[in-house]
Amino acid sequence: MIAILGAGAMGRLWAASLPAHETAFVPRPGQTNTAPAHFHFQEADGHSRQVTVSWLSAADSPALVLITTKAGDSTEAVEHLADWLPATTPIVLFQNGLGSQQAVAERWPDRPVLAATTTEGANRPAPDQLVHAGTGDTWIGPLTKPAEQNLYGVIARLSASGLSIHAEQDILGRLWQKLIINAGINPFTALLNCRNGDILSADLYRAHIDGLCQEIAGLMDTIGRGPADAKDLRQSIEAVARGTAQNISSMRSDVLSGKRTEIDYINGYIVRLGQSLNIATPVNRMLTEQVQQLSSG
Numbered sequence: 001m002i003a004i005l006g007a008g009a010m011g012r013l014w015a016a017s018l019p020a021h022e023t024a025f026v027p028r029p030g031q032t033n034t035a036p037a038h039f040h041f042q043e044a045d046g047h048s049r050q051v052t053v054s055w056l057s058a059a060d061s062p063a064l065v066l067i068t069t070k071a072g073d074s075t076e077a078v079e080h081l082a083d084w085l086p087a088t089t090p091i092v093l094f095q096n097g098l099g100s101q102q103a104v105a106e107r108w109p110d111r112p113v114l115a116a117t118t119t120e121g122a123n124r125p126a127p128d129q130l131v132h133a134g135t136g137d138t139w140i141g142p143l144t145k146p147a148e149q150n151l152y153g154v155i156a157r158l159s160a161s162g163l164s165i166h167a168e169q170d171i172l173g174r175l176w177q178k179l180i181i182n183a184g185i186n187p188f189t190a191l192l193n194c195r196n197g198d199i200l201s202a203d204l205y206r207a208h209i210d211g212l213c214q215e216i217a218g219l220m221d222t223i224g225r226g227p228a229d230a231k232d233l234r235q236s237i238e239a240v241a242r243g244t245a246q247n248i249s250s251m252r253s254d255v256l257s258g259k260r261t262e263i264d265y266i267n268g269y270i271v272r273l274g275q276s277l278n279i280a281t282p283v284n285r286m287l288t289e290q291v292q293q294l295s296s297g
């Protein structure tokens with residue numbers, strides 16, 4: 001049994017992809033409605049099917065837990081889980097950005113905590129619908145010492161989903177690569193209320209992208225993740241913006257639906273890291289503050 005905490009788009013994608021009856025959603029503390037969740041799943045190849053997922057009961061003993069909440073919710077979610085989950089059960093964090101993963105790993109260094117980063121895309125146009133909008137790859141790697149021995153077991157279990165999964169020893173490095181892309185695309189799409197490709201010709205983007213890349217490259221060099229070249233970072237950001245030109249970014253989508261964004265774990269993470277190292281990050285700070293003003297977070 002694989003337990004999934006966070007029955008949103010990503011959690012439902014894993015529940016729908018893993019073998020039927022092998023997954024269960026973890027109820028929120030105090031949740032009373034534990035009737036199975038039913039939803040309509042539109043697969044990436046266009047096929048559709050109904051999916052039913054039950055909720056974890058006290059009698060269940062999961063072999064693995066996937067945390068598929070947004071970044072701002074993951075520490076509190078693991079806090080509740082840690083009250084009853086055996087200390088040896090692996091926990092895999094699926095959050096975007098950086099900061100939330102380290103917070104969980106630092107809080108529970110003796111538990112097997114792993115992190116994942118994925119280019120799969122899923123959304124819920126309605127509460128009972130899940131669309132697998134794009135197939136991609138998922139990389140998983142250990143964050144804590146005890147997780148090192150669990151990595152290949154976790155990958156074997158999740159590979160039953162048919163999704164493309166890879167082991168990554170330097171998962172923080174891979175999360176950094178995704179962070180660069182999200183930091184360079186997401187806030188601009190949210191502030192300009194535009195599709196990913198449209199940022200490239202916008203004045204706001206053109207005025208600030210070099211400064212943003214210089215700030216990130218400087219930090220990466222300082223923390224030993226360099227050498228990083230600001231021009232290369234800009235090229236990577238623009239290649240993804242062109243490749244996903246028609247996408248509505250996750251941050252713009254959150255703003256449009258009135259949800260809290262993950263800005264604090266993307267550009268906001270860069271700002272906090274800069275503060276801790278006494279390195280100024282004015283562009284990332286300006287973008288963080290402006291996006292925070294757009295939404296409740």
Ligand SMILES: NC(=O)C1=CN([C@@H]2O[C@H](COP(=O)(O)OP(=O)(O)OC[C@H]3O[C@@H](n4cnc5c(N)ncnc54)[C@H](OP(=O)(O)O)[C@@H]3O)[C@@H](O)[C@H]2O)C=CC1
Pocket residue numbers: 005006007008009010011026027028029068069070071073076077094095096118119120121122123250262
């Ligand atoms: N969707 C995608 O294609 C991708 C998502 N990601 C990342 O995956 C993470 C999840 O994204 P996504 O699935 O889209 O987000 P969603 O908002 O769709 O799902 C998050 C779910 O977690 C639930 N939740 C929050 N706190 C708790 C809790 N304490 N206990 C139980 N459930 C809880 C939320 O419930 P409620 O709605 O009631 O608050 C919601 O159903 C994010 O970090 C995102 O950036 C990464 C790549 C692609």
Ligand SMILES: CC(C)(CO)C(=O)C(=O)O
Pocket residue numbers: 181182185186196240244247248249250251
């Ligand atoms: C790569 C990108 C920008 C694609 O939309 C993304 O990851 C997101 O929207 O969060």
